[in-house]
Amino acid sequence: MNALWLYRVFTLILVAIISLAVIGLCVHTSNNLNEILSAIQVSGHFPYTSLGIAISAITLVSSVLLIVLDFFFDNIFTSYLIFEIPWLSIVWILWISVGATTLSEGKTIFQGQPCSTFNVVLPSAKEICEDVHPLAIIAFVNFALLFLYTASLVVVAFASSSSYSSPWTSSLKNRDK
Secondary structure, three states: OOHHHHHHHHHHHHHHHHHHHHHHHHHHHHHHHHHHHHHOOOOOOOHHHHHHHHHHHHHHHHHHHHHHHHHHOOOOHHHEHHHHHHHHHHHHHHHHHHHHHHHHHHHHHHOOOOHHHHOOOOHHHHHHHHHHHHHHHHHHHHHHHHHHHHHHHHHHHHHOOOOOOOHHHOEHHHOOO
């Protein structure tokens, strides 16, 4: 085992845990919205909560599979740099979209009003308003973790391309250094 492999495992576990938190926040927000809308006999949803749940599920499944497959199999293709770099790049781009969509829709929905103003009319609306910024922050944290890990993979791949026989089709687990 080496430091890069431990960094990989730590990052993927942390990203999976954070994804669970995002699912929780999105479900909480959706439940509060359903409570408000059922009072006025309407249905609807916030697109940012659906996006957050979808991307969190993709990230959670991907992270767990990448870790589990790497533990049980040596040199499986999901551990190759040529697979991890593009896949995790797609995932961190999706996390940027979750954070940006959440902030954009939060600003549109609440029109820059402080969350305390919604407590008088609808306490559930205040909770929805208060969930917008934590959800966006958590999404950007997941983006940062995945981006830094992907960037380190790119650096490792290019730095070792001259000294290592095939860095693109190798796993971090089996690297000497």
